[in-house]
Amino acid sequence: MAEIWAERALLPEGWAENVLVAVTPEGRIDSVEAGVAPRGTRTELLLPSIANLHSHAFQRAMAGLSEAKGDQPKDTFWTWRKIMYRFLDHLTPDDVESIAALVQMEMLEAGYATNVEFHYLHHRQGGAHYANIAEMSERIAAAASRTGIGLTLLPVHYQFGGIDGRALGPGQQRFGTNPDEFARLLEGAEAAVAKLGPDSGVGVAPHSLRAVSKEGLALVTNLRPGRPVHLHLAEQIPEVEEILAGYGLRPTEWLLDNAAVDRNWTLIHATQMTDDETIRLAKTGAVAGLCPITESSLGDGIFNGTVWQEAGGRWGYGSDSNIRISLVEELRTLEYSLRLRDRGRAVLATRNRTTGRVLYDAGLDGGATAAGRETGAIRAGLWADLVGVSLQNEVMVGRKDDTLLDSFVFAGNDGLIKDVWSAGRHQVRNGKHLDRDRIVSDYLACITRLQDKM
Template identity: 60%
Template sequence: MKSILAKTALLPEGWASDVTVYLDEGRITDLVTGGLQDADTSVDILLPAPTNLHSHAFQRAMAGLTEQRGADKTDSFWTWRQLMFRFLDKLTPDDVQAITAQVQMEMLEAGFAAMAEFHYLHHRPGGRPYDAPAEMAQRICAAADQTGIGLTLLPVMYMQGGVDGRALAPGQVRFGNDMDGYMQIMGGAEQAVAGLAEDARLGVAPHSLRAVTPDALRHLQQFRGPLHMHLAEQQAEVEEIKAAYGARPVTWALDHLDLGPRWCLIHCTQMTRAETRGLAQSGAVAGLCPLTESSLGDGIFNAVEWADAGGTWGIGSDSNILISLKEELRTLEYSQRLVTQNRAVLATPDHSTGRVLYDMACAGGAQAAGRDAGQIAPGHWADLVALGGDATDFIGRKGDQLLDTWIFAGTDAAVSDVWAAGRHVVKDGAHVARDAITTAYRATLRRLEDVM
């Protein structure tokens, strides 16, 4: 049994002082508050650590390569996607493993304890399957084994180049599968996940209404684990779905899918007020990725109306252009301030803005990943993040002010320690395998520089 003594900790019932958390086999077994106890580790500020609910790990290596514009004055998600297709065509399984390990390490150092990998890079360049169809899924699991992150693996079903059923474009053929091919990948992914720690999970991910047929969606939602899908990210997508199905994407999903708590719908930046309320009340999680949504010009999620309707949301890093838990949360809140021209729009009478943002990121991420986490409470996985209380930003701050200060005025350097299902993977601000991970990542970037 391990133990952690925190000067201050955020518990389900609120902030508490001098809290000792006991861990066994990756789960929290007991809490003792109000008295100093002997402990294996002592920290200043202890928080539940959220799950990063949406990642395309390989895109991390593209960061900084897509900020130029050609002669056309309009650049969008769709032009960015063409650059992404050309980039991924160079990636080998070794590259993907090295990049994924770097991404997972950066997530852990930013304060995430777990991640849901929306994994769609399945095949060789040209679209031919690897000898082991789940080769790339196995590499993601190998990275998780190295980094210790809690993993929910989401192999993606990608069938067609558009809602009209057209063939996959050359840049998409590494993603594509029919149902038989997809089930082969799922079988291999299941074996790979079974080889990880007990907290690892497997889910399914129909890519989008554009890329998967209604029949396939009905089949995939019979799976019992987490279900993730991109939905209503871009205006062009809305128009394409409306032209083919006679309804906007969110409206069609509400009418034709068995939406509920197992579902995580990613982005949802193109919704009407009625769609916002309906989707929020379905119990599905909205998977928000504010930094990527800003980078790609996706639009702004209706967070205020979503919250008013009782909806649940969580945070992901999607393209991984910048991996920062606090920056994702700050960007979400600031987007709402720009739209409403008000401040602290997600705060409540009982909790500050930072507290509301953080609590929802923990709850929504855990739900979306199918993970018993998100609280410092007995029975939950010990997904924990510690902040160093000696940072000058925290002087004189207490309670919710600690979260407000970190999210809106602090830096990622405040993260001192992270535990993922009890695995102490970040110590003194650095991942325990940082040197080996960064060495492999540097070598991958140098190789890619030579072939790009």
């Protein structure tokens, strides 16, 4: 039985001092006790880890390559997408594994113990299948085996180039699946993830309303009852206009009227919703999968956070394009975007919880649900997904209770994170992943091979 002792820890019942957490050999929390003398592995501040609920790992390798002015009058998400399509056409399975390993390592060092991978890069250039249709899924799982991160793999069903059912374009052919192909792909992904251990699993991801048929959506969402269902929803105004023209309803309206959305669902972005749509969706118990850094990068818009919160909505955080992998930056970017929009401060704070506490608690709840993982608190029976944070620094020294989280989120950085455990696996120590040098070396070799093609 491994033991972790913390000067202070955030427990389900609140803040506690001198906390001892016992972890089983299988990686679950066996017991939690406050007021205990130090023993075992020591840390200063112990927090439950938030799951990263939305990632496209391969996009990490194109970070910084889309900031020049293009040939259009205005650069948008849609011009960025063309760059992404050109980039991914060069990636091999070896490249994808190397990039995914770097992404997962950076997630762990940023305090995420779980990677929920929204995985749609399935096939060869031009769309031909690999001999094993789940080859690329196996590479994501292989990366997780190397990094030790908890993995929820979401194979993506991607049928069409638009809501009118048009064929996939040249940049999309590596994503394409019909319903039968997707079922086989899902089975292969499950087999790959099963090798990682019991804390990893799969879900399903119909890409978006514009990329799957009504029938395809219904089929996919019923393939694995009780497991997570993720869908891109209402990210961009042109997307809203396309769904409205094709179905006669806005995306969120149509989804709520035509699918049994519940707590198993995670709707990614949802930045283009009316107040009525926001309230209706919040009341389903579904999680809003927010990616504030990427949404800022792509100019998606600002999530309707205040109305969502007032309606009792749940949310979590994802690094999406992985242009910058930083948990604390995701949290503060969400709050700061709302402050800029509303010209106020402490927008998401409540009468009894500070802003940092609200942001962190939301991520714990929403991330655990989105990952389909027994995590999100320092409580016996859950996976030991834990983050050790330094208090002996100019940001955290002297802070107590919720101001610890406020200081961590709004004045801190990833360098304050010293230790991370994923299902009890102590993968980050003294701020660095145990296999950092080899993972970075492999990634640099990959980028060197790709550089001329990019």
